[in-house]
Amino acid sequence: MYQFSYADIQTDSVADARDRERQLLSRSIDMLIRASEAGANSNEAIAALNFTNRVWTSLMDDLGNPENALPKELRANLISIGLWLLRESEDIRQGRSESFEGLIEVSQIIRDGIQ
Secondary structure, three states: OOOOOHHHHHHOOHHHHHHHHHHHHHHHHHHHHHHHHHOOOOHHHHHHHHHHHHHHHHHHHHHOOOOOOOOHHHHHHHHHHHHHHHHHHHHHHOOOOOOOHHHHHHHHHHHHHOO
């Protein structure tokens, strides 16, 4: 399993950090696609949801940091999206949903928007 720390991203240049964010989101998306194919109760789903939660928790921690250079409104919007993703993940984990589609689509939009 890939281990990451958001502290690693903070010490990189902005371009390196954004590239790493895109890589983490791409890995999360790939895992969610495999989980969707394997089913909500599969080991793939457990791994994908855990990884996705770790990525978004780290991203939201950074977005909440007052030193984050992104505009405040954008940071707030991204945190809201992250909270939604965490709720959707929990719904799948608790058996209230079996669909990974929203998680995948939103993650792709965010990844593709990182420049």
